[in-house]
Amino acid sequence: MKLFGVLADTQGCGWYRMIMPFTEVARRNPGWRLYLDGLMPDRVDGIDVLVAQRTCLPEPSATFQRHCREGAVRTVLELDDDLWSLDPANRAAVKFYTPELLENLRRNVELADVVTTTTEPLAEVLRQMNPNVVVLPNMIPKWLLHHDRPVTNGRVTLGWAGGPGHSRDFGEMAAPVRRLLQHPRFRDEAEFHMIGGPDWTDRVSSPRSTTRHTGWFPNVEDLYRALDFDLGLAPLRPTPFNDAKSDVKLLEYAALGIPAIASDTGPYQRAEAAGALALLCRTARDWAAALEALVNDAEARDRMGKEAREWAATRSIETNAHLWESAYGAK
The missing domain is CATH 3.40.50.2000 (Glycogen Phosphorylase B;)
Structure with missing residues (x-):
């Protein structure tokens, strides 16, 4: 089994949603190959599961959507914030998440085989775009x-x-x-x-x-x-x-x-x-x-x-x- 994860960051969100779970899954399954990278792979040869975290920029979104349509790999979209409901006071985030990027994100959610998220209220938002949503609460290391x-x-x-x-x-x-x-x-x-x-x-x-x-x-x-x-x-x-x-x-x-x-x-x-x-x-x-x-x-x-x-x-x-x-x- 080969899993490839595309990180949105290496700080809190990346740690809780990708780095820590991937590390523990690898420990539990010594024969599996797990990779984390900040770049969306153009080819998915040999990859069984592709997990994309908060992907919304144009080029990686287009590549992810192509993988979703071609069906050669199981695609997972990971999202832990309701980015369509940002507080206007959070100016940096509002400036970054333009309507175009939010539309890319919506389309990525819609096309993914499965969407993973943190809470049931956020899952309810995402199920309006994709019925296959799994809630994975944040965890801590023992x-x-x-x-x-x-x-x-x-x-x-x-x-x-x-x-x-x-x-x-x-x-x-x-x-x-x-x-x-x-x-x-x-x-x-x-x-x-x-x-x-x-x-x-x-x-x-x-x-x-x-x-x-x-x-x-x-x-x-x-x-x-x-x-x-x-x-x-x-x-x-x-x-x-x-x-x-x-x-x-x-x-x-x-x-x-x-x-x-x-x-x-x-x-x-x-x-x-x-x-x-x-x-x-x-x-x-x-x-x-x-x-x-x-x-x-x-x-x-x-x-x-x-x-x-x-x-x-x-x-x-x-x-x-x-x-x-x-x-x-x-x-």
Whole structure:
């Protein structure tokens, strides 16, 4: 069996949707040949399954569609975001995903033998284009469940990691976090650590508060090892785009035993229903109350972290790689 995967990137999406599952499938099946590349192959001689991640540019789309029509290889289109529902505030993404590229993507979804995705709401969007959609939730590597996160400086570290597309999401928690950090009761007990970019610590800082910023890491495993949070924050605005997103932020926290406060919306509601443990917030007042409660209570943080890790143990790639094998038609 030969599988060829076309990567859209080598960061978070590429890691969760292609690199990690392909690596585990290869480990489970020593006789298989698995390849990952950033370029769409022009020829598919000897390839049994071709997996294209988020393909939408004109040339690779035309090649993928040709492979779909010729039928010489099983074609899989992998997509983990509802790119037809982008938030207008995410200007870089809106500028990149032009109507022409979105039409290419729609056609690629339509012609693929199977479409793989992360969540049921996103699957419902994709089934309007192709009835053969398989939901493969994001997973974590099992080693993360036994990894001890770094010890911080004695303060309770409130943490968040993310990129420029989450500016408005960050705003869901910014004011409550800032108020807590500058409050006389907490300014010497709590700090805020942001990982990623751009640096938004100024949105939660004040002259009397403590904040830190760490830039991007070259790979996701390095990010895992840098998460020194005592309390993980997961803000998301209630939008159609966010509703279709996965619960991967909570999953990362849970795998490391980090208790979490999250927005009471889409993916985190579904995660809680599936057994995840987090405090869910709808309003700034909810965020303020949750932050104060958990900063004040080390025992509660410890208990929540342990219970969250139990949930995350059900979501390791080692336990669930067979789902990818089945979706690819290999078993």
